[in-house]
Every structure is written in structure tokens, then in C-alpha cells.
Amino acid sequence: MRDHDALAAFERIYRDNVGAITRFFARRCVDPQLVGDLTADTFVRAMTSFATFDAARGSASSWLFGIARHTFAAHAEQSAKGGELVRRVGGRRELDRDELAELEARIDAERPGRALLERLAELPELDREAIELVHLGGLSPKEAAVALGVPKGAMRTRLYRATARLRAVVEDDEVEAR
Numbered sequence: 001m002r003d004h005d006a007l008a009a010f011e012r013i014y015r016d017n018v019g020a021i022t023r024f025f026a027r028r029c030v031d032p033q034l035v036g037d038l039t040a041d042t043f044v045r046a047m048t049s050f051a052t053f054d055a056a057r058g059s060a061s062s063w064l065f066g067i068a069r070h071t072f073a074a075h076a077e078q079s080a081k082g083g084e085l086v087r088r089v090g091g092r093r094e095l096d097r098d099e100l101a102e103l104e105a106r107i108d109a110e111r112p113g114r115a116l117l118e119r120l121a122e123l124p125e126l127d128r129e130a131i132e133l134v135h136l137g138g139l140s141p142k143e144a145a146v147a148l149g150v151p152k153g154a155m156r157t158r159l160y161r162a163t164a165r166l167r168a169v170v171e172d173d174e175v176e177a178r
Contacts, residue, residue, distance in 0.1 A: 032103035058146030127162035
């Protein structure tokens with residue numbers, strides 16, 4: 001693929017997925033600057049590894065969600081070590097007022113998603129991520145399987161079991177609330 005063609009292809013992928021990736025981080029963070037930074041980091045990683053993207057292995061969305069998962073995991077690890085503040089302050093571009101307002105609106109819109117993630121916390125990590133990618137992220141079960149690196153055939157079973165476990169958690173919460 002020529003450089004111009006690759007650039008145009010990446011731009012289409014970016015435009016088609018930037019909203020979903022931003023929502024992914026808005027469900028995890030309430031700081032608009034951090035949501036913007038993590039989204040940007042994801043697309044920088046995607047851009048630098050775009051030559052390795054293979055549409056035959058999965059959709060661009062599943063590829064990007066895989067990168068976003070790794071970006072967030074790296075952020076969480078760095079935060080736990082205390083190095084996140086130094087990295088963010090040293091290498092970030094401050095968002096302007098309009099960008100902040102847009103990200104704050106996205107973060108606010110993801111409040112129900114954050115509440116669901118809190119309920120999902122009782123489930124195993126892969127079950128949580130499967131439900132999030134399919135039901136909140138809009139990926140197909142096949143795309144979620146690629147993003148999570150699990151066999152495609154096992155994803156439907158995982159989703160069924162995770163949904164049943166989630167129903168049990170919600171029912172227990174409702175019983176306790178009475």
C-alpha cells in the first residue's frame with residue numbers, strides 16, 4: 001500500500017472509531033484531560049503499528065479496542081507506580097475549553113456505562129470485557145473475541161454465562177434494596 005493510500009485508510013479508521021474509543025475511556029475515567037490523553041495514546045499506538053493491521057484477522061474496531069485495552073492497562077500500571085502524573089504533565093497538550101466541554105459531555109453520557117462496569121466488577125475480567133465490548137462498545141461477538149484474544153467459538157458461551165451472572169448480581173442488588 002502506498003503511503004498516501006495508507007494515510008487515507010488510517011484516517012477512515014480513525015474517523016469511524018474515535019467516538020467509540022473515547023467512550024471506552026470515558027467509562028473508566030472522569031478526568032476529561034485523561035480521557036483525551038488515553039484516546040490520543042491509543043491512536044498514536046495504532047498509527048505506529050498500522051502496517052501490522054490485517055483486516056483478515058478482524059475488524060479495525062476490534063484491533064483498536066485491543067490497543068485501547070493495552071493502553072488503559074499500561075496507564076493503570078503506571079498510575080499504581082506513581083509515574084503517571086509526571087508523564088501526563090510533561091508530555092501533554094492542554095485541551096482547549098471546547099475540547100474539555102465535549103469530553104465532559106461524553107464522560108457524563110457514559111455515567112450509565114460506568115455504573116454497569118461497577119456492577120460487572122464482581123465478574124471475572126474477561127467476562128466484564130466481553131460484555132462491555134459487545135453491549136457498550138457495539139462490537140460483534142466475533143470482533144470482541146479478536147479484541148480479547150479468545151477463540152471466536154468460545155465468545156458466545158462466555159457472553160451467555162457473563163450475562164446470566166450479571167442478571168444474578170442485579171437481582172441480588174434489587175433484593176438487598178428492598
